[in-house]
Amino acid sequence: MTARLAPALRSTRGTRRVSRRARKALLNLAGLVIALSTLFPVLWMISTAFKPATEIYTLTPHPFPLHPTLANFQAVINGSVIGLPYWNFLKNSLFVTIVAVALSSLIALLAAIALARFRFRLRTTYLIMLLIVQLLPQQALVIALFIDFRKLNLLDSLVGLIAVYTAFALPVTIWMLRNFAAAVPRQLEEAAAIDGAGPWTVFWRIMLPLVSPGLVATSVFAFIFAYNEFIFALTFLGTDTAKFTLPLYVQYFYGQNSTNWGAIMAASTLFTIPVLVFFLITQRRLASGLVAGAVKG
Amino acid sequence: MKTEDRRPGTPSPAGPIDSPSGGGPRRATDRAPHARAVSTPLTTRQRAAIVIRRYRLAPYLLLLPATAVIGALILWPAVQIGLFSFQNYGLMQIIGEEPTKWIGFANYSQILHDPEFWLSLKISLLFALVVVPLSLITGTLVGLLLSKLGKKMATFVSTAALLAWATPAVSASVIFAWLVQPDGGVVDWVLTKLPSWLDGGPQWSGYSWTNQTIPAYAVVTVMLVWQGFPFIAVTVLAGLRTIPDELNEAARVDGASPWRIFWKVTYPLLKPIFLVLALLSTIWDFGLFTQVYIVAGALGNRDEYNLGLYEYSKAFTQPPAYGVASAIAFILTIILLIVTVGYARAAIKQGALT
Numbered sequence: 001m002t003a004r005l006a007p008a009l010r011s012t013r014g015t016r017r018v019s020r021r022a023r024k025a026l027l028n029l030a031g032l033v034i035a036l037s038t039l040f041p042v043l044w045m046i047s048t049a050f051k052p053a054t055e056i057y058t059l060t061p062h063p064f065p066l067h068p069t070l071a072n073f074q075a076v077i078n079g080s081v082i083g084l085p086y087w088n089f090l091k092n093s094l095f096v097t098i099v100a101v102a103l104s105s106l107i108a109l110l111a112a113i114a115l116a117r118f119r120f121r122l123r124t125t126y127l128i129m130l131l132i133v134q135l136l137p138q139q140a141l142v143i144a145l146f147i148d149f150r151k152l153n154l155l156d157s158l159v160g161l162i163a164v165y166t167a168f169a170l171p172v173t174i175w176m177l178r179n180f181a182a183a184v185p186r187q188l189e190e191a192a193a194i195d196g197a198g199p200w201t202v203f204w205r206i207m208l209p210l211v212s213p214g215l216v217a218t219s220v221f222a223f224i225f226a227y228n229e230f231i232f233a234l235t236f237l238g239t240d241t242a243k244f245t246l247p248l249y250v251q252y253f254y255g256q257n258s259t260n261w262g263a264i265m266a267a268s269t270l271f272t273i274p275v276l277v278f279f280l281i282t283q284r285r286l287a288s289g290l291v292a293g294a295v296k297g
Numbered sequence: 298m299k300t301e302d303r304r305p306g307t308p309s310p311a312g313p314i315d316s317p318s319g320g321g322p323r324r325a326t327d328r329a330p331h332a333r334a335v336s337t338p339l340t341t342r343q344r345a346a347i348v349i350r351r352y353r354l355a356p357y358l359l360l361l362p363a364t365a366v367i368g369a370l371i372l373w374p375a376v377q378i379g380l381f382s383f384q385n386y387g388l389m390q391i392i393g394e395e396p397t398k399w400i401g402f403a404n405y406s407q408i409l410h411d412p413e414f415w416l417s418l419k420i421s422l423l424f425a426l427v428v429v430p431l432s433l434i435t436g437t438l439v440g441l442l443l444s445k446l447g448k449k450m451a452t453f454v455s456t457a458a459l460l461a462w463a464t465p466a467v468s469a470s471v472i473f474a475w476l477v478q479p480d481g482g483v484v485d486w487v488l489t490k491l492p493s494w495l496d497g498g499p500q501w502s503g504y505s506w507t508n509q510t511i512p513a514y515a516v517v518t519v520m521l522v523w524q525g526f527p528f529i530a531v532t533v534l535a536g537l538r539t540i541p542d543e544l545n546e547a548a549r550v551d552g553a554s555p556w557r558i559f560w561k562v563t564y565p566l567l568k569p570i571f572l573v574l575a576l577l578s579t580i581w582d583f584g585l586f587t588q589v590y591i592v593a594g595a596l597g598n599r600d601e602y603n604l605g606l607y608e609y610s611k612a613f614t615q616p617p618a619y620g621v622a623s624a625i626a627f628i629l630t631i632i633l634l635i636v637t638v639g640y641a642r643a644a645i646k647q648g649a650l651t
Contacts, residue, residue: 035457114359140626144374167370228465
């Protein structure tokens with residue numbers, strides 16, 4: 001686009017000003033088109049969720065519901081498909097996610113301090129191990145974990161899911177937290193130590209408050225991972241519908257009822273919107289952590 | 298261990314002055330000023346602190362929980378996959394009716410003679426070959442656009458894009474399945490309205506996307522580019538911000554076109570970032586599971602299996618063949634590990650370990 005405008009830029013000063021404005025307008029237009037087409041699938045989901053059946057199965061779909069209805073949401077919340085209300089699955093998801101995030105944050109914080117503050121023999125090896133472990137395919141490991149958990153009686157149990165989510169959130173969480181912990185100036189800790197603070201006080205009063213923004217960013221990551229996770233939930237929870245987490249519920253709903261698109265989109269909306277809102281709230285911190293993680297590895 | 302002699306209650310013979318003449322552990326107390334100042338006998342907790350400091354155990358203790366969890370739930374299962382792939386692990390073995398037997402490479406030779414394996418491998422490879430460049434090109438173009446936009450517009454576009462990135466895989470799959478529904482889906486409707494020179498027309502009315510391999514993967518491709526490009530765009534944008542303006546300015550003054558500036562200035566400087574992004578995308582797209590599972594309609598359509606689905610179906614449809622599935626999983630893991638090692642090297646070169 002800029003290439004096409006380049007010859008115009010070389011013309012006289014007056015037209016240059018005009019063409020600069022035209023160029024800016026064109027760029028903004030391109031930005032707008034990209035933003036709207038990116039948002040389209042999510043907006044279409046929400047719009048469908050509010051449409052009555054007559055507007056869903058029509059020959060000329062309309063972008064907005066002409067007669068918005070809450071019937072689809074009511075069906076989902078009353079539990080017309082699985083026989084259990086939406087809240088049951090939200091409760092399962094929140095329980096699994098919150099416990100897994102708390103556990104992985106705590107464990108990762110300890111490891112991150114070790115990796116950021118101490119020099120020891122296996123440090124580099126450990127970091128490389130994390131980098132590789134983070135990318136092992138989950139659909140491969142799920143076979144062995146299924147067999148192990150069957151022996152341990154952890155199938156059809158949310159505890160098993162919590163254990164797996166904690167473990168799989170750890171590599172990325174440790175890796176990100178390490179960067180945050182390394183950024184805490186050493187002098188602060190030394191000053192506190194000179195003033196007579198023990199290692200425990202240094203941790204509570206200096207390290208923890210300064211690392212907490214990083215802890216927020218990493219727990220958002222762990223939260224999104226655990227809340228969205230599908231393969232392990234699918235494999236471990238099997239047919240015990242009462243224990244389903246939200247992603248499994250949405251997929252099951254779709255599989256069982258693949259013609260009731262209004263209700264499927266309502267279920268999907270109720271599952272997706274909390275993540276997106278949560279993401280928007282924490283976005284700024286998340287984006288910087290994300291970029292730091294990606295550019296630095 | 299000698300400190301055991303000085304149990305609480307035993308009167309300390311001479312206090313701190315005497316201690317340097319004592320054994321090794323006692324000398325350690327010198328380095329702990331608190332223990333010295335209070336000349337009372339050591340508690341268990343203090344003694345533990347001394348041992349930790351003396352042998353520099355602190356980092357290892359801090360790493361212990363993480364290592365235990367990762368070891369038990371990620372590394373050990375990875376080893377088990379390797380072991381199971383050489384065993385006849387099936388239904389009888391998992392319910393404990395028959396013992397597992399070592400059967401050498403039988404599982405592997407069974408897979409290599411299965412045309413379904415080769416088809417699924419081909420699908421996985423072709424899919425990654427299409428999706429990775431598409432996501433990278435789209436992401437880079439959007440990243441370049443973001444760097445040219447005003448601050449407000451850039452924030453708006455990147456937020457909108459990152460919302461697509463943050464949409465859960467299950468939701469994205471269900472949404473796309475709805476968009477391409479033959480009955481009421483918006484994609485078929487738009488295609489019928491397109492002018493005929495754009496291949497639009499009534500033949501698209503009621504066109505079913507998800508029942509055939511290529512149309513189904515076309516849907517997954519668009520979905521994956523939609524979900525994948527925001528991360529790439531934001532990363533490229535962050536990279537672009539590290540390039541000093543003077544470089545671009547100098548190139549522009551010399552009369553270089555934007556196309557030339559990109560290939561001669563931007564690309565060489567951002568090459569390490571592109572490498573990392575390409576390898577990461579390859580790992581994600583080659584090992585794709587959730588989106589294909591949902592769009593292809595669970596495990597019903599064997600023609601649409603990629604490597605992940607093929608493996609999963611061997612393990613979790615009746616009768617289960619965990620040994621065979623493990624062998625496929627092992628092959629999948631090895632392929633991904635090769636890419637991962639490349640990724641780790643690229644990331645380390647970029648200073649990930651510093």
